[in-house]
Amino acid sequence: MINGLPYSFFKNCSGILLDYDGKTPFHLYLKKCFNAHKNWGSKDRKRYRDACYIYWRFALPRTNLDHSNIIQWLKNHYPIPQLQISNPYEPYETVLSGGIDTAALQKWYTTEPNIWIRINNGHEKTVKGYLEATAIRTIESKKKSLALPSQSNLNELIENGFAYIQDISSQLAMNFDNTLLQDAFYKGAAVWDCCSGSGGKSITLALNNEGIDLICSDIRQSILDNLLTRFTLLKIKPPAMFCTDLSIRTEDFDSVDIAIADLPCSGSGTWRRNPENIHFFDPKQIVVFAKQQILIVQNILPNIKSGGYLVYLTCSLFKEENEMNVAQLIEKFGLLFIDSCIVGGQSMGGDYLYRAILQKRLV
Known part of the structure; x- marks a missing residue:
């Protein structure tokens, strides 16, 4: 017995962790593991889950690990983990957005979110x-x-x-009080949530700004169906919706007053919720996402009125996806810079989001 648990417990944990390939969210993979082991009771499943997530949060990103290494690590760190000597965010220190430090990230990352x-x-x-x-x-x-x-x-x-x-940071990102945009959400204002996902930000927008004309789009019809279900449950007027891939074409419809682009990104600002992701992340993906973001915004801009606004959003920690891209958009398309900030993070108990407000020049 080790820490009151049999050796088989640590061996099973090691097997779960080593067999995981990072291609699906770990919590979904874990459900399949539990379904394959019906003899594991609820207490067993909770212990396995807790041990695996302690590993993802506190172990350094894995390199050439085997059963013996993981078993030994779990023996030393479960159920009471000790902080690793090195910080998993140190390799990214030079590429983080301004105002984000690795010490805060370590504390944030190693705490299970509410x-x-x-x-x-x-x-x-x-x-x-x-x-x-x-x-x-x-x-x-x-x-x-x-x-x-x-x-x-x-x-x-x-x-x-x-x-x-909805994560508190996403809620705060849709609060435009004390910004130039606070009066732009007037009754009848056309607001386009370009990459709406399942609609969390759109719901918050609708509740915060009654009377706006909301339009939602996403690349996946199934996710728009889910959005409609959520609006219906909450008894909120459903938005206009359409399915589109904004990376390959511009939509032809009446121009909007405000476009909110929650862009595809590395997701690094949400890694606390899915701590396995840092273990499998390829830094080369940062530039891939950054280029895709520019392309999507390029296809959004023609549908924003002269003098209208673009809200540029990512859940990324990396400046190449954030302020560097915003600088490129300003230079390439002549946009006016209004404001930018990191929303949420460790101090607010939520994800890290980057938000920039840009304006199309009056013609």
Whole structure:
């Protein structure tokens, strides 16, 4: 027995970790592993999950590892991990966006994130009552946004439209108070969420700015179907929607006042939620994403009115995807720089997002 656990536990953990290839999210891979081992009870599954995520968060990105190395590491670090001597973000220190330091990233990365929910308008008492009845502790509260423990069962709240799940940083990124844009979301303003995904940011926009004419697009029809379901559950007026690949063509429709482009990126600002990703990340992908982002924005710009705004968003930590790309867009297309910032991160208990506000010159 090691730390009260049999050797077979550490051996099984090592097998789970070594067999994982990084091609699918680890939590989905882990479900398949559990389905293949029906004899593992709920306590076993929790231990395996905890041990694997401790490895992803605290072990250095793997190089030439084998069973014996992983087993020994887990013996030393499970269930109480010790910080690694080196910081996994040190190799990226010179390519990080301004205002981000590796010490803060290490603390952020090695802490399991909470679940953030936004309470739907008019359902504050219902949500509070549910959390009290189910003994789910509220860790932090910011107006209508609540941070809850990561394994909380919130199905009843979500399925009945009382609240929706969205990281606090994504919520804050859609708050334009005290920016030049705060008056641009007037009633009837045409706002295009160009890469909407399943609609979290669009929902927040709709709740924050009643009366805007919202348009959503994404490359995947299935994700737009999910977006429509979420709007319906929350009883919010559905946006206009269309499926398109903005990396290959420009859409032909009436120009919009504001385009919000949450662009495909490395996702490095969300690695705390999927800590396995840093172990498999190829730095060469940074330039690939940066070029794709420029191409997508190039195809968005013709649909923004003269004097209209582009909100450039990534969930990346890397300056090549962030401020360097913004500088390139300003130079190439003559855009006006309004503002930029890192949203969220360690201090806010959320992902790291980069947001820049640019304006098309009046013609």
